[in-house]
Amino acid sequence: MSISELSEQEQIRRNSLAELRRLGIDPYPAARYEVTATAAGIAAEYSEEKQNLQDISIAGRIMSRRIMGSASFFELQDHTGKIQVYIKRDDICAGDPESTMYNKVFKKLLDIGDIVGVRGFVFVTKTGELSVHCKELKVLSKSLRPLPIVKEKDGQVYDAFSDPEQRYRQRYVDLAVNPQVRETFVKRAKIMATMREFFNAHGYLEVETPILQPIPGGASARPFITHHNSLDTDLYLRIATELYLKKLIVGGFDGVYEFGKNFRNEGMDRTHNPEFTCME
Template sequence: MSEERTFREIRLEKLQRMRELGHDPYQNERFEISRSAQQMLDRFDSLVGESVKMAGRVVSYRLMGKAGFAHISDGDAKIQVYFRKDDLTETEWELYRLLDIGDHVGIHGELFRTKSEEKSIHARSLAVLSKALEVLPIGKEKDGQIYSGLSDTELRYRHRHLDLIANPDARRMLLNRSRIVTAVRHYFDQAGYLEVETPLLQLEAGGAAARPFLTHYNAYDIDVKLRISLELYLKRIICGDVPRVYEIGRVFRNEGVSNRHNPEFTLLEFYESYANLEDMMVRVEELFKHVAIEVFGSPWVKFKLTEGEIVDEGESGEPEFLEIDFSKPWRRVSLLGEIERHTGLTAEDLGSLENAKSALSDKNVVNPVTGKRINPDDEHNLGGLIEKLLEVFVEPTLQEPTFVIGYPIETSPLAKKDPNNPKMTRRFEGYIRGREVCNAFSEINDPIDQRERFEQQLGEREKGDDEAHPMDEEFIYALECGMPPTGGCGIGIDRMAMMLTGADHLREVLLFPTMRPEKKDVDEAPSVETES
């Protein structure tokens, strides 16, 4: 029998003893709290001697004869509690002796300082509110430094409750993400946008190039898809003369998992009548500045660059810090111009798929930092090839906030054509630290053009592109009823949280990221550090 199972058996015996004492921890339904731990610590000198009630988890425990100590954490802060046999009933003292790290307790007592001047509660009564049957990876604190009891990344992501218990950084990340979403709402509410909700289950999942998840609607006996975007329904609302709308919602894309992709993620999309691409750039700049100041108190955000990140003109070196001032305007560059700068391929070279393939072969284009090159034969249209050049050669260099403007028509079926170059569209993507953070258009409002674009996409689907955009007759009908000139933008909330918190992996800002199912015996518990 494993050591962890032995600890569990000991805890089960303690639980049984508590029940024999007439105190079942799981029968308690509530406990009245007068102050949080942080409130007591912040105002301690003015509260000394006051009777208080608090509840929380036991995170340290010391029994010394007829007295003892414990630190109780309510999630936001912890405070020491002093227990003395003479101050408790016989049953309560026995309950104290049966405590384990991880149990939840309720305390009633007075605030005082110990001989070592530590802020504490002198317990006058004790209630056990739940019994932890598993050993928890609660970290240790030494010389003001907190040492986590849980460092296994796989375990942290798979059992996030343990991560939240053990790692203060995980709790801060959760808090900051929540505050970021709140700040986003504040910005759009103050700007006169209306927040709406649109369907998750859709007959045609459009608005992005992605494979949807499929399910079946029993009531109507029809196959439906989980949405991959918020776009088409929001633009139908614009067609209903609601001039400014936004939505923050979950979307689902049946694709790979990486440090910047998760099949289920949170997306922000916003649309504004009588606005264009340039207006959307201003909105994005204002939004990031607003959120940074509201959540972190400053437009400056500091990132620790990971080894291999391109930091200046194609050079890479040892990890260093990058500071970004979100109060400054973002760089604005053209997609074709950046490709030429980093590959030598000119607009003429990229004038057709045949020219592009020939130029790539002749010039032997390779990324000097990563050593990556692309195989032009893998791409079946010019737009796909151009975006592959962006991914391999341009994206890694975009450390400072940058708008890349002008995307191919083949990969932008919902964006207006560029009147100066009909092969390109009025579309931009925003990048920070080499990662895409937003995607925006001057939206098509010509129903004839939109139908033709969808038909072209159907042709790509027939050639085997299962991410090509479907035909959506309901959306076309809405356009035929009239949609004003409109600017629209999508921002991944998860990536936004990554950028503003300095996280290196998307899973750090997701409470429950998608994980491959764990292979283990049904009764096997997660392996964590044992008690000492």
């Protein structure tokens, strides 16, 4: 894709990327960033009376900014939720007469969607907002495509990313701007873990059976067809796990189960997908 095919926002972000590198800042550092706190953990553990959490590090995505003079606020979102960060020029630019990290990097080169690491301490602002006072800011990943801006005020959501087609095709965007969607994934994982615990406790054995099969069986459905080059034969993506599970019973197991993908080359709609997970 040529630069002329990019949107104005995408071009600006690529220019910011180049400027970060010119300043000697790696926008995609490979080194591990040590995280000692999360947004939800801070909310649960901080005590204003005890003034604990005086040295923490947290990483997440910038979701909004309020840039002022020598001090600003931004909203940081990690996998547990959001928290406000207070950032001051003199704190992160000590010894730098040009205040590069604040005046250039934070105010001009960082955008909503960028991932940063923050080291500092937790406090409560005069308006009662739980916040992290940033003492050190590190760029962890520069976002080259803009996120949809979802605004929230007094419990009301504006400009929501709600179009079903976009949400399903760009699930990563959906997760980034609609944090409540994450709960669906968490619940699914917990349900599967509970099912595994139940069957394991009752003596069942979890197994894996072939996905590529010479004859599709166990259900009535149109299969996907592929070709095995070494064997020069057509194979089928399984439409059910049933037959191979039954072969294991014939072989002597009292009970087996499998969480596996099935594939059916048929119609699709909101509740039917050609590729789906089945527990049998």
